[in-house]
Amino acid sequence: MQDQENQAVPNPETAAAAEPAAPSTPDQQSSLEEQLASTEARLAETHDAFMRAKADCENMRRRAQEDVAKAHKFAVESFAEAMVPVKDSLEMALKVEAPTLESLKEGVEMTLKQLNAAFEKNRLLEILPAQGDKLDPNKHQAVAVVPADQEANTVVAVLQKGYMIADRLLRPAIVTAAQAK
Template sequence: MQDQENQEVPNQPDGQEQVPAQEAAPAAAGEPSLEEQLSATEAKLAETHDAFMRAKAEADNVRRRAQEDVSKAHKFAIEGFAEALLPVKDSLEMALKVEAPTVESIKEGVEMTLKQLNAAFERNKLVEVMPQPGDKLDPNKHQAVAVVPSEQEANTVVNVLQKGYMIADRLLRPAIVTAAQPK
């Protein structure tokens, strides 16, 4: 028997033994084969690709909806302001239709129309910039068109030539002022 164990197998290179077919199977019966691992990985890849494509489509939809919202916001941005100005226009048209206006009726109509306009400005956060004489010159809200000699401190408002306006916190038009000259 010992002679049989020491005999070499004629078809095998030196040092290698013939392995029975049963031992060629995976060592651990619980491990999946390479084909099973490949198919599982391909399934996972397909699932991940599908999730990616869905997420990409959703992102494209969100981007498109946001662009539409911005477009609508630009298109209808002044809608509220325009609605607030319609009564002002109506009042002006009615004033022009009066057959024999008196100075008092014109003045009364203009005052009422100005109230409507001020209310429209207030609802739409359009605020007057009206500095008082002696206020410090603010280059962010005031535009000095002249420097005049004055008894006031230098770089203060002497006279307001035209009101300025702000929308919310943004300057629409600066107040046109004259400023005090340094002594």
């Protein structure tokens, strides 16, 4: 039964080879030429659209690279603008002919306020743990372990403040930690 089924289905390749090619009529030939011209026109449009899209992508890539380069170049601009008044205040303090201890102290306090404002504006935050705070290795660096009357691995004293820029650690706070009892 399978042999009969196989014989019933003609092979398209042998069927096409067995029949002689019909001569094309002028109508068929002009129709084929129109289809070819239409296809070539669509291909040209598609190629043009592709080339425009490619050029747009290249322009966007180039602009993005320029933006990144500018961001790197001028990244500290905001911080520099905030620091200029601090420098001006320090220079003015040095120009005073006969400074008194009180005027120097007042000038330093005002300059420190300007510096703190510049730090705050640029999201430069102090890390100043209090005594008894749990030691955080992500923010604190313990340089010594000392016996203390508090829980182990807690801050006993801060030797130097730490700083963070936004959420990134710039410098850890240097602390001494309590020793386990």
